[in-house]
Amino acid sequence: xxxxxxxxxxxxxxxxxxxxxxxxxxxxxxxxxxxxxSLGQGLEFLIYFQGNSAPDKSGLPSDRFSAERTGGSVSTLxxxxxxxxxxxxxxxxxxxxxxxxxxxxxxxxLTVT
Amino acid sequence: AQSVSQxxxxxxxxxAASLELGCNYSYGxxxxxxxxxxYPGQHLQLLLKYFSGDPLVKGxxxxxxxxxxxxxxxxxxxxxxQWSDTAEYFCAVxxxxxxxxxxxxxxxxxxxxx
Numbered sequence: 001x002x003x004x005x006x007x008x009x010x011x012x013x014x015x016x017x018x019x020x021x022x023x024x025x026x027x028x029x030x031x032x033x034x035x036x037x038s039l040g041q042g043l044e045f046l047i048y049f050q051g052n053s054a055p056d057k058s059g060l061p062s063d064r065f066s067a068e069r070t071g072g073s074v075s076t077l078x079x080x081x082x083x084x085x086x087x088x089x090x091x092x093x094x095x096x097x098x099x100x101x102x103x104x105x106x107x108x109x110l111t112v113t
Numbered sequence: 114a115q116s117v118s119q120x121x122x123x124x125x126x127x128x129a130a131s132l133e134l135g136c137n138y139s140y141g142x143x144x145x146x147x148x149x150x151x152y153p154g155q156h157l158q159l160l161l162k163y164f165s166g167d168p169l170v171k172g173x174x175x176x177x178x179x180x181x182x183x184x185x186x187x188x189x190x191x192x193x194x195q196w197s198d199t200a201e202y203f204c205a206v207x208x209x210x211x212x213x214x215x216x217x218x219x220x221x222x223x224x225x226x227x
Contacts, residue, residue, distance in 0.1 A: 033214065042203065042219035056214060091157070101147060102215060104157040 002026070004105035006092050012111045013082055021077040021108045025094030032075050033102060034067060037089040046090075049075060082112045115140040117206050119218035126194055127226050134189040134221050136204035143209035146187040148178055151220075152200045160202070163187065174198070196227045 005024045013019050025032050034046040045059040049069045060066070064082075069075040079086055089109050093102035120135040138144065148160040161172025168180040178189045187204060201222045205215040 035217075043205075043215075043217040045214045045216070048214050059214075093157075101159050101162055103159075104149075106156040 004092055004094050004103055006090075006105040006108050008108060009106065010109045010111075012113060015084060015112055016081055018078065018080045019082055019110065021079075021090050021110070023075045023077070023092030023094075023105060025073060025075070025092070026103055027073075029094035029096055029103070030072065031095045031097060031102075032069060033093045033095075034075070034077050035091040035093065037091055037107070043091065046077070079110075082110075084112050086110060087112045115206060115208050115216045117204055117216050117218040119202075119204055119221050121221045122219075123222045123224070125224045125226065128196055129193050130225075132189070132191040132194050132198075132223070134202055134204075134223070136187045136189065136218060138185050138187070138204075138206045138216075140185075140206065140208045145207040145209070146178070146180060147205040147207070147215065148172065148176070148187075148189050149203045149205060149217075150200045151203070157203070160189070194223075194225045196225050199223060199225045 007022045011019055030051055032049040035043045036046055037043050047054055047060055047067050048056040051072050052069050064080045067077045089107040091107045092105045095102045116139045118137045146163040149157045150160045151157045160176050161170050161178055163170045163180045171177045176191050178187055180187050201220045203220045204218040207215050
């Protein structure tokens with residue numbers, strides 16, 4: 001079956017604009033994760049969904065960041081009033097449960113100018 | 114909070130050299146351990162994992178890792194690297210009873226020269 005997909009693959013936006021990043025997890029995977037990958041900083045956890053609920057939002061860096069998941073499937077990460085420091089690759093991953101290994105998507109490269 | 118340390122930021126080897134990448138974590142309870150690899154231009158892929166049992170685990174492409182509980186370590190090894198192993202390697206830890214998330218190290222970039 002298909003892997004985790006993310007769209008868009010690249011997004012260039014002006015500072016202050018809002019952006020939406022989309023993640024389609026592997027079918028049947030109940031857990032979904034968002035990470036941010038910055039150069040030299042590894043992967044920074046943002047938020048975790050189990051089904052449609054988000055038990056752990058601890059990694060969201062500010063209230064400009066929000067995420068939702070609908071139908072236990074697609075998730076959207078929204079960044080409002082983007083700042084230059086938001087520039088990074090945003091990765092989505094899914095897993096069958098919260099315990100098993102995570103499968104990663106190709107990421108969305110966000111550039112804020 | 115749990116943390117994962119990868120001590121080598123960038124490792125440069127010649128083909129056929131042996132590889133060991135260090136990974137240490139800071140949680141004393143039950144853990145699941147992972148190594149992920151990111152080849153240039155590709156997305157993260159699972160290299161190997163440890164959940165329980167034999168602490169020496171074998172993964173894809175000839176990689177292996179050893180879980181040493183007393184040292185809080187999960188080092189990645191390969192006896193003889195190839196040019197195609199050039200990639201970035203990430204160690205990750207999932208902690209039982211904690212938040213349902215993986216904590217990643219900052220990664221080690223491996224360059225293998227032909």
